[in-house]
Amino acid sequence: MKEVTIIIGVLLLFTAIEGISQKIIEPFPEPFWEGDVTLVKNTTFVVTAHNSGKTYKLSSTTALGALDRASKEGNFDYTVNDKWYKQYGSLFVDSIAGKKNEGVNGWQYWVNYPDEPLPWIGADKYQLKDGDTVDWFYGGYGKNPDTASMLIRIHVHIVTDITPPSIEFTEPRGGLYIFDREIIHFPGISYIIGKITIKADVTDDLSGVKEVKFYIDDELKEVDEKEPYSWKWNETAIGSHIIKAIAYDMVGNYNVAQSNVWILSI
Known part of the structure; x- marks a missing residue:
């Protein structure tokens, strides 16, 4: 009986180790879209808040500007909401590529993850630098680009336009x-x-x-x-x-x- 107990214990241990190892080596999900975008200094783009119908002219070299450019390159849509614009002075993204915010889960962004901390300002206010990487990821509190259920990764190039049309x-x-x-x-x-x-x-x-x-x-x-x-x-x-x-x-x-x-x- 003692030998049977030992054998069962060993089997359970190996099963647990195998499960942990699979979890560790399991690859992260592929990004929904990943690519390079070029943003031009001193330019703007226009978005419309779907809940109010108001339009906003914003700097192209922001984290939201990067998403706007990526949506055109990747042929996907996104929506913004201005419900708390008066209170916080920022728009927030409430859907990307048809994936909507639901309950505690929603779209967040992170610039240069994991080397820099999670930003605490609106994406329409975060000014990017040439060479930044912007991750838009879906999940709740405590999630990050590695653990999100959906990820868009944007590699940013910022240029000065000196070429005439x-x-x-x-x-x-x-x-x-x-x-x-x-x-x-x-x-x-x-x-x-x-x-x-x-x-x-x-x-x-x-x-x-x-x-x-x-x-x-x-x-x-x-x-x-x-x-x-x-x-x-x-x-x-x-x-x-x-x-x-x-x-x-x-x-x-x-x-x-x-x-x-x-x-x-x-």
Whole structure:
């Protein structure tokens, strides 16, 4: 009987050791999304609190800005709530990729885990540095990125945008135009009969396009802040003129497109 008891005890001991070892070597769950994002200094982004419908313009180089950029790179959504904004001055994230806060479980963030302590300010106020890693993780009190049930890991690169946007006219682009239709294209001057819509193709890979200003002979005619960037020239005009468009990005860099036209529009 004594031998049986010893054998059972040994078996239980080995079972316990095996369970502990499996728990120790069990790999942590793979992040739902992990990747690099580039944030631009001195730029902002806009979020809308789903509970109130209010919009907030926030710094792009915050922990929330990193999540916003990652959501676009990773093609997932997130929502913010401003229920306690007046009290604490911060928004809080209440869902990511469809995973909502429930009871004591919710979304938290940690910058440079485990080397730095858990932040105690709102993610929309935490200013990041180049090279930071932001973990957004789901769980209750005492959880961390290693023990969370869902994890998003964001590697942050912060840059200064000194590159102007690119801009070129897509209409007119040289040739003959009659009543806002291109009849034939050829390089150089554009000949225009009747009204015409001036169109510009504008891109900016870093901070984004803020606005495009359209000019005729250096006289400002239109400021367009949304794509497609265009202005309909429907004024009376005869003879040679210079059309010009200036594209600005979010940090003030700009670029110019300019073209000579001959127009008959009465």
